[in-house]
Amino acid sequence: MTTMQAAHGAEDRSGTGRDPWARFGWLMAVVWLVFLVYPVLALLDSPAASAWIVTGWAALIGFIVLYVTGFVHGMRGGGGLGRRPSRRQWITFAALIACALVTIPAVGGSALSFLPFIMSFASYGLTRAWHWITTVAALVVGAACVFLIPDNRDYLSVLAIVALLGVVNTVSTWLIMRSAEAERLGRELATSEGREAVARDVHDLVGHSLTVVGLKAQLVRRLMDSDPERAKAELADIERLTAEAIAGVRQTVSGARATTLVEQLAATEDSLRAADIALVVDGSPDALSPAQAITASWILREATTNALRHSGAAAVRVRIAPGMLTVEDDGVGPARAFGDGEGTGIRGMRERAAAAGAGFAVRPGAPTGTRVEVTW
Template identity: 35%
Template sequence: MVRCWNNDRVTDRAHEGGTGLAGFRRYTWWAVPGTNVALLVLFTGEWILDGDVPIQPRVLSAAALVVEVAAVVVLLNGRMSAGGRSSRPRPPAGWPAAGMLAALVLAACPLALRNYGLWPIAPAIMTAVAATYLDGRPRRWLIIGAVALAALPGGAVSLAAGDGRLVYAALFPPGITAFVVWAILGPLWAWDITGRLDEARRLSAELAVKDERLRFAADLHDIQGHHLQVIALKSELAARLAEADPERATAEMREVQRLATDALRDTRAVVRGYRRTSLDDEIANATRILASAGIDARTTADPAAVTDAARHLLGLVMREATTNLLRHSRARHATIDYRVTDGVARLRVSNDGVFDAAGDASSGTGLRSLADRLVSAGGALTWTRDGGRFEVAASLPADEADQVGAAAPLEERR
């Protein structure tokens, strides 16, 4: 457990160094604990070293100064270690009470000697430190209460002494309390925001990795599912023709060999991240494969140009539709219609061979995964079943500036 924790800390430090958080952490450390410790030591230390101050208050204040400095360092360091977490951490046990007790001593000794400018500094710092562990309404009430109550001790002492310094004694402590609270909470608020933004960046990076894994899985599914289905179909056909028509059986096995080689090449390309599916190639490939399976495939293709991204996604849809047609239907006729109208590229693949076996195309993950990808690209993918007919329809925005052949006549192929 200790080893894992240390490794995580090393990883966090290395991560912070790469994002600039290490420098920001150092700045916040010097700006918050360092500044407040410096205020305590400078102002209270000067008073402690003053030879005109009686020895007993000086000794008590020196001991209290050491305790409060330690409490400020420990509490602020614990608060900063929480980063941008949504829930506030619990303060280290014992230190809040020790710090407040020391602050009361550092306030009472100067106040007893009517030093109205020094006594509020230590309580103000401990109030601000305590506020860093609170959130929302509790924090607001603590700050408002501390600022309001800071006027009472000095004002009461000034009235009792009749020294004519009532205004200063009553107004300076609330002002210094509000300033110290602002000086501590401001940088810590910036630190929390930075921590949340960094956590959001980490989550964004993790989601990008997961999205890439899903994309890779979808592409691998498209390649392997399609090629393996065609290989199985042609192998079965070759087995049936082995005795009746050996020459055609040999040709089919050569086609199986070619398909296996293509599958291996495409799989390697996906792993390297270089593979792009072409809609034109997939339509031509589907027409050839469906004809080999004895399916009468009629294709209507519009040569209008679309973006490479749209052509890639529609090619994936064409491949998935062809794979499902071979795997989940007993089709005798199929129709492939691709055209670009009103700036939208539309692809429809339908067949007449739906059957009620367990392997329904709509129950798989291929079409659903592609539907998500098309929606992300601003398009849509739907599949409908009407009696014995099944249709897959995809649409994607087409870049009208790239449509070089929108007016060309449709091309009929079989």
């Protein structure tokens, strides 16, 4: 009976219909119909009137058609297992019960064989409340028929199957719904983390580029009269930086951009030079592993942006050693530059370091300034 569970899972995994379950899952519903052999045998040997026997056969065939089509409909998105059932599912459920009831005059106690199918349909195709209602009702009806009606003790095995199936359906549907909820939360978390990553990348890239462009624009304004040639060169740099920023944003959105530490050191030197800030580099980028270098390049970019915007520094020193990157300026220090809280830039650096399994710290420099430190 639990093949409806697999079908719903298949529908969630593939809405395209290319999943084998979506194409051939109905075959499993047909396989389970073998348990209706008891009503079939009862009809073949029924002492009831011919009209009731014909009615019983029609109801049995109707039950089979309704169960298989209802199974396929639920498998293809008709509802159940945490999803709102369609109107057709409710109609099918009611029709299944009606067909089972109509066979009673012809098959007698063998009509209990319909209960497992009705229970499974409610469990996997309707709501959680109706799973409980149908399970309890099936147990009550089965027990009443076995223990209260004379000569029905032969159907004690059917009652045992109904009780066992109630436990199986309860546990399996609960697990399926928990799994679906966990998957949904996982997708939401991944989406949230992806959005935060893109926002952080865009902030780091655009914030840095716009800061440098602003400094170079100020420099161009000062040089226009005194040194037109250098002013033209700075304007060319502004055009290049703008183009790089646009390309970087596009690549960030597509998740394809990676800046090497060597490239970032060169960009940092150019940015600081435009602001008349000296850069001293101790160590080689080769001291860090390729994975560490990617994180270091992002943090160096943001630390440079912060130095340009907030520090008022005259010099910046970058130290690179195995498992360590430090960026230190001789400016006003973190207390005056950032106040009591962390801005987006520092928070972004901290998140990047944490994602790379590195420690991160921002502290006052010696004797003045701000020191950004990343250690693996």
